[in-house]
Amino acid sequence: MPAILANGITVEVEQHGDQNNPALLLVRGLGSQLIHWPKALIDGFVRQGFYVVTFDNRDTGLSEKFAEHGLPDLDNPMTAPYSTDDMAQDAIGVLDALGVDKAHVFGISMGGMITQRLLIDHADRLLTATIVMSSSGAYNLPPAKPEVWDLMLQEPAAHDRATVIAHTLMCDYAWFSPGYPFDEDARKALIGAAYDRCYDPAGVARQYAAVVAGRGREAELDGVTKPVLVIHGTADTLLPIEHGRDIAKRIKGAQMIEIDGMGHDLERAVPSMIVSQVAEFIAGA
Secondary structure: OOOEEEOOEEEOEEEEOOOOOOEEEEEOOOOOOHHHOOHHHHHHHHHOOOEEEEEOOOOOOOOOOOHHHOOOOOOOHHHOOOOHHHHHHHHHHHHHHHOOOOEEEEEEOHHHHHHHHHHHHOHHHEEEEEEEOOOOOOOOOOOOOHHHHHHHHOOOOOOOHHHHHHHHHHHHHHOOOOOOOOOHHHHHHHHHHHHHHOOOHHHHHHHHHHHHHOOOHHHHHHHOOOOEEEEEEOOOOOOOHHHHHHHHHHOOOOEEEEEOOOOOOOOOOHHHHHHHHHHHHHHHO
């Protein structure tokens, strides 16, 4: 479908499955686009009887850009043009535009942080929430490995297509899933498709500023009452497993699933495994 108006901005949306089925809203992570969702994940959720909605977060993909704000000052979160609170409002705007009163929400990485804001500020619109490879943002949690963190913040040497593909592939290997390694040719093709669809490093920087500006929500998680499932990989080098455990500990009644060999990635058997876990969780909830 064409872009919709959500929370006062244009947001690119895709819908999968029967609209009469329970809605499942998928929320992507930092700098990624809706085309990054594995087909096995979307198709699996559709087969489980969900109406699946995916969208490009603001400042990525085909959704509205905030280029007028330029590059943010990452040392001063107060200068961020928006926060994860605003991105949560975008998600609610997507549900509003599609006429969805309540939805199950599934968020990964930054999308899991947005999902936490949905649980805190918009609980009446959620049925359940699944938070994957994410963090509460608490300051006492272990950081990424230094070499991984340096790569995460590093710009490619140039911004041509080939250089960006090579740089992104190097980064992907830094936080991939050792137990479920990706196919390199397929990953190169996906990186290239994302580059062709939208390459906007300034937008990614503004999203990162939003993540920094959104820290401090951990103190509010003890008020969450919705059913929550936390999924995290034991081999995550970007957000170590302690981040997922921290979320599960802070939310009363939250369930926690740890996947051995999974990093900060959804590859091979992981998407199908997660579909089964989420479907079972929702059925029990």
